[in-house]
Amino acid sequence: MTKPLLSVQNLTIDIPVGGGTLHAVRGIDFTLDRGEVLCIVGESGSGKSLTSLALMGLLGKRISCTADQMDFDGTALLEASPRKMRSLRGARMSMIFQEPMTSLNPAYTIGDQLMEAMLLHENVPRSKARARAIDLLEKVGITAAASRLGQYPHQLSGGLRQRVMIAMALMCGPELIIADEPTTALDVTIQAQILRLLVDLVREMNMAMILITHDLGVVARVADKVAVMYAGQLVETGPARDVFSQPLHPYTRGLLHCIPQPGKTARGEPLGTIPGIVPSLVGEVEGCVFRTRCEHAVPACHAAIPRRERGDHAFRCVHEDGHAPDDTRAKEATDA
Amino acid sequence: MLQFILKRLGLAILVAITVSFISFSLLFLSGDPAAALAGETASGEDIEALRRLYGFDRPMLVQYFDWLASALRGDFGESYYFKLPVAGLIFDRLEVTMLLGVCGISFALLVAVPLGVAAAMRPNSIIDRLALFMSVAGQALPSFWFGLILIVVFAIKLGWLPPSGTTSWQNFVMPTIVLGYYAMPAIMRLTRAGMLEVLNSDYIRTARAKGASEVRVMFKHALRNAIIPVVSLAAVQMGFMLGGSIVVESIFALHGAGYLAWESIARNDLPTVQALILIFSMFYIVFTFLADVLNAWLDPRMRSS
Ligand SMILES: Nc1ncnc2c1ncn2[C@@H]1O[C@H](COP(=O)(O)OP(=O)(O)O)[C@@H](O)[C@H]1O
Ligand SMILES: [Mg+2]
Numbered sequence: 001m002t003k004p005l006l007s008v009q010n011l012t013i014d015i016p017v018g019g020g021t022l023h024a025v026r027g028i029d030f031t032l033d034r035g036e037v038l039c040i041v042g043e044s045g046s047g048k049s050l051t052s053l054a055l056m057g058l059l060g061k062r063i064s065c066t067a068d069q070m071d072f073d074g075t076a077l078l079e080a081s082p083r084k085m086r087s088l089r090g091a092r093m094s095m096i097f098q099e100p101m102t103s104l105n106p107a108y109t110i111g112d113q114l115m116e117a118m119l120l121h122e123n124v125p126r127s128k129a130r131a132r133a134i135d136l137l138e139k140v141g142i143t144a145a146a147s148r149l150g151q152y153p154h155q156l157s158g159g160l161r162q163r164v165m166i167a168m169a170l171m172c173g174p175e176l177i178i179a180d181e182p183t184t185a186l187d188v189t190i191q192a193q194i195l196r197l198l199v200d201l202v203r204e205m206n207m208a209m210i211l212i213t214h215d216l217g218v219v220a221r222v223a224d225k226v227a228v229m230y231a232g233q234l235v236e237t238g239p240a241r242d243v244f245s246q247p248l249h250p251y252t253r254g255l256l257h258c259i260p261q262p263g264k265t266a267r268g269e270p271l272g273t274i275p276g277i278v279p280s281l282v283g284e285v286e287g288c289v290f291r292t293r294c295e296h297a298v299p300a301c302h303a304a305i306p307r308r309e310r311g312d313h314a315f316r317c318v319h320e321d322g323h324a325p326d327d328t329r330a331k332e333a334t335d336a
Numbered sequence: 337m338l339q340f341i342l343k344r345l346g347l348a349i350l351v352a353i354t355v356s357f358i359s360f361s362l363l364f365l366s367g368d369p370a371a372a373l374a375g376e377t378a379s380g381e382d383i384e385a386l387r388r389l390y391g392f393d394r395p396m397l398v399q400y401f402d403w404l405a406s407a408l409r410g411d412f413g414e415s416y417y418f419k420l421p422v423a424g425l426i427f428d429r430l431e432v433t434m435l436l437g438v439c440g441i442s443f444a445l446l447v448a449v450p451l452g453v454a455a456a457m458r459p460n461s462i463i464d465r466l467a468l469f470m471s472v473a474g475q476a477l478p479s480f481w482f483g484l485i486l487i488v489v490f491a492i493k494l495g496w497l498p499p500s501g502t503t504s505w506q507n508f509v510m511p512t513i514v515l516g517y518y519a520m521p522a523i524m525r526l527t528r529a530g531m532l533e534v535l536n537s538d539y540i541r542t543a544r545a546k547g548a549s550e551v552r553v554m555f556k557h558a559l560r561n562a563i564i565p566v567v568s569l570a571a572v573q574m575g576f577m578l579g580g581s582i583v584v585e586s587i588f589a590l591h592g593a594g595y596l597a598w599e600s601i602a603r604n605d606l607p608t609v610q611a612l613i614l615i616f617s618m619f620y621i622v623f624t625f626l627a628d629v630l631n632a633w634l635d636p637r638m639r640s641s
Contacts (some may be wrong), residue, residue, distance in 0.1 A: 058545060102539065121547060
């Protein structure tokens with residue numbers, strides 16, 4: 001078996017805050033093979049963006065980041081020198097951010113910024129970078145690409161800017177693309193368009209992608225693997241098909257219950273919601289973080305939670321199959 | 337861009353005309369100019385004679401256009417005090433003031449901008465504290481005191497620099513430092529604040545995500561955006577330095593235009609005051625215009641607005 005392109009083990013991110021330490025990401029593991037699409041889902045504040053910034057080495061000095069392993073194609077990202085990281089960023093791994101309106105430098109033309117992405121890494125003449133930029137702008141569906149090069153970000157709509165950001169991420173033909181909610185800030189009408197475009201390009205260029213999204217419909221369509229993140233942990237990971245057909249963690253089931261499913265959800269039937277809020281992650285966090293919102297919570301949820309594996313499909317729950325045995329639940333109910 | 341420049345130029349000209357009218361009417365705001373000219377002991381007839389001689393009896397608008405036409409030809413009338421053409425008086429001294437202003441602002445920018453950038457790159461570091469200390473000290477230290485200290489140390493004790501005069505470039509070293517030092521704190525603080533804000537922005541993260549080096553991130557991506565308010569500030573400071581360098585000019589006995597303005601106000605020498613006000617205002621207008629053009633070049637969003 002060949003080594004995965006990306007392997008992460010026990011990634012932990014701590015942020016010093018006013019009242020102590022915010023344990024924003026608490027020991028997550030995943031791997032990604034070349035050409036594979038991993039979707040990370042989970043509600044806001046669960047640590048998805050921090051995880052992707054950690055991979056890119058963009059967390060900044062204030063935030064502490066440790067891992068037993070965080071390797072990209074044999075390079076230990078946490079030990080790599082700043083120079084080594086720079087040579088990877090934008091060249092072999094690129095990132096697309098959530099905020100297209102503010103992610104382009106207002107002072108430079110689209111062309112300058114696109115070409116820069118290539119000229120920083122490859123010793124090619126400007127004309128070649130320019131040709132590549134035009135080529136990619138056309139690929140991301142921008143018409144009159146050549147004339148766009150001279151335009152400034154403020155002259156483009158949000159959707160166009162995000163297309164430019166996608167083109168920019170592709171300039172050096174990276175092996176890994178990290179897209180952090182790339183369409184959340186856009187009009188609903190173009191969200192699907194842009195995501196489809198991104199996914200098609202990733203498949204066409206045979207890149208690996210980590211896609212962070214709230215859109216489970218998209219996940220179902222494009223993901224090879226799914227990781228469900230909750231309060232800094234991956235509560236469930238596995239091949240997309242398995243996670244969708246047999247969600248094991250109560251949180252995952254809750255999430256899937258929140259979207260209509262063809263054939264399963266009857267018209268007019270109310271969609272599920274998950275009551276409650278994410279607990280604070282400042283200070284020590286013990287036991288299962290989801291227990292306060294979980295229908296299957298039992299006293300044992302306060303203790304350490306085992307990681308259970310069924311082949312590639314893994315989840316963290318005290319219950320062997322993610323369900324409380326019926327008698328315990330009945331007992332809880334009478335206790336309450 | 338060209339359209340923007342033309343628009344701004346038109347605006348600057350309008351402002352210039354307004355300002356010229358205001359500085360012209362100063363003559364009348366301060367009372368009857370003929371009476372002022374004649375002095376306290378003059379008789380009514382003397383005043384009337386002077387009024388006709390200087391043309392104060394004509395309609396004001398006529399006088400204004402007459403004055404403006406002469407001013408455009410470089411003729412600002414005759415100084416009441418020196419009995420010499422104002423133009424000659426001013427232009428000699430303007431050279432000193434201009435030189436001082438340009439040196440002062442360049443010195444301030446060359447020190448304050450890099451210091452502000454360095455402070456923003458490492459907030460709370462030694463360099464940030466040093467910069468903060470300098471800016472507090474700069475605001476607290478009066479120019480005349482700082483100037484005198486420099487004279488005592490470098491001219492009298494060490495004998496490295498001449499204490500006063502305008503004979504060589506060495507005469508300008510200490511005045512430049514004193515004048516520049518005065519402008520530095522504001523420029524430094526604004527650069528630092530601008531850089532801190534810009535460094536937190538999403539496009540800086542994008543630049544890093546592309547693999548740009550820190551130096552490139554700082555100078556190509558951040559500074560260009562952070563420097564925009566500094567450009568406007570520097571234009572104002574520069575205008576201020578021309579008109580307001582009186583203190584520095586008097587400490588170092590550089591007889592410049594600021595000093596002349598001060599003297600002329602005291603002497604009620606209205607044509608000289610009028611001409612100086614006009615010229616200083618024109619400089620202000622020119623600097624503001626240049627700052628606008630520079631900012632439009634730095635930030636394309638300004639061009640279209
Ligand atoms: N720079 C930061 N300083 C302090 N807290 C942060 C910072 N960045 C993120 N956080 C906190 O870390 C948690 C995870 O954030 P994030 O990774 O952005 O979540 P997600 O992308 O899943 O919505 C949140 O509670 C957020 O408030
Ligand atoms: Mg996020």
